[in-house]
Every structure is written in structure tokens, then in C-alpha cells.
Amino acid sequence: MYFPILFLDRWYVVVVYFSSRKIAILDCCTLCYGGGSPIEKAVRDEFVRNLSAIWKESGHPDSGFHGYRVYFADVPQQHEDLINDSGIFAMKNLEAWAINVDMMDKLNEADICHLRIKYVNDMLSSPFNSTDEGRFKVQEFDEVVYEKYYKSA
Known part of the structure; x- marks a missing residue:
């Protein structure tokens, strides 16, 4: 278990x-x-x-x-x-x-940034995810807006 x-x-x-x-x-x-x-x-x-x-x-x-x-x-x-x-x-x-x-052989620290992206994509595209809001935020991600309003938070 x-x-x-x-x-x-x-x-x-x-x-x-x-x-x-x-x-x-x-x-x-x-x-x-x-x-x-x-x-x-x-x-x-x-x-x-x-x-x-x-x-x-x-x-x-x-x-x-x-x-x-x-x-x-x-x-x-x-x-x-x-x-x-x-x-x-x-x-x-x-x-x-x-x-x-x-x-x-399965994992090292260099893999972590890629795994974060993979897991977020897996969760957002899961058939169990019942909302489109998360998918929209990822698809419409604007790095300039993120840097300006959220990065320092």
C-alpha cells in the first residue's frame, strides 16, 4: 500500500x-x-x-x-x-x-522544473477536471502581466 x-x-x-x-x-x-x-x-x-x-x-x-x-x-x-x-x-x-x-536513475533535481509543468498539464487536462478556468489561464498566460503583477507577491 x-x-x-x-x-x-x-x-x-x-x-x-x-x-x-x-x-x-x-x-x-x-x-x-x-x-x-x-x-x-x-x-x-x-x-x-x-x-x-x-x-x-x-x-x-x-x-x-x-x-x-x-x-x-x-x-x-x-x-x-x-x-x-x-x-x-x-x-x-x-x-x-x-x-x-x-x-x-528515475529522477534528479534538474528534472523538477519539467515535472512541475508536466504535473500541471496533467491535472488541467484530466477528464476529472470539471472547469475550463484553469485551462484558459494556462493557454492565455502572459509573462509580461505575470512579471508586473504577480512575481514579487
């Missing part, structure tokens, strides 16, 4: 493997805070605690999540000054993650 999670102003992807009793945390900011940091401990502990509670509330038998091996997977990292891009990294991790795939 895949869980995209916003925690402490950062996006993570958590993958639960029931058969092997493992929980992989895909965190693009491990280098920013250092391995084994209090932030990593908080993410790990909070997720396992909340997953156990939700699992129990939904009527499932105890799966013993506290006994699962929790680890931070080796995924592409971003620099500290790009901390707000954790959502883009998380979305790409959701798309590309597989247990035996080298994620370092």
Missing part, C-alpha cells in the same frame, strides 16, 4: 509491504536533515502509530505494524534550498517506485 503523507511541511511516500513485514519511507530530504535525525524518528514513529490506529478503527485484525522493519529507502535527494519541492519528488516517487528499481 502506498501512502503520500504531508508531515512537518514536507511530503513523503510510505510504502507498506505486508508479505515481508516492511515499511519503506521515501524521503527526498534525508540529506537535508541527516540520517537518524529527530525528524526521521518522528516520521517513522508517527506513521506506525497512526497506521496501527487507523487499521484497528477500520475493523482489521492487528497486523503488528510496530514489529515491521521500517527503513528510509535510497531515493533521489534535493538540496535544502529546494525544500518546497518535496511534493514533486513524492509524486515522481509514487510513479516510479518499485522494490528492485534504482530510483537514482
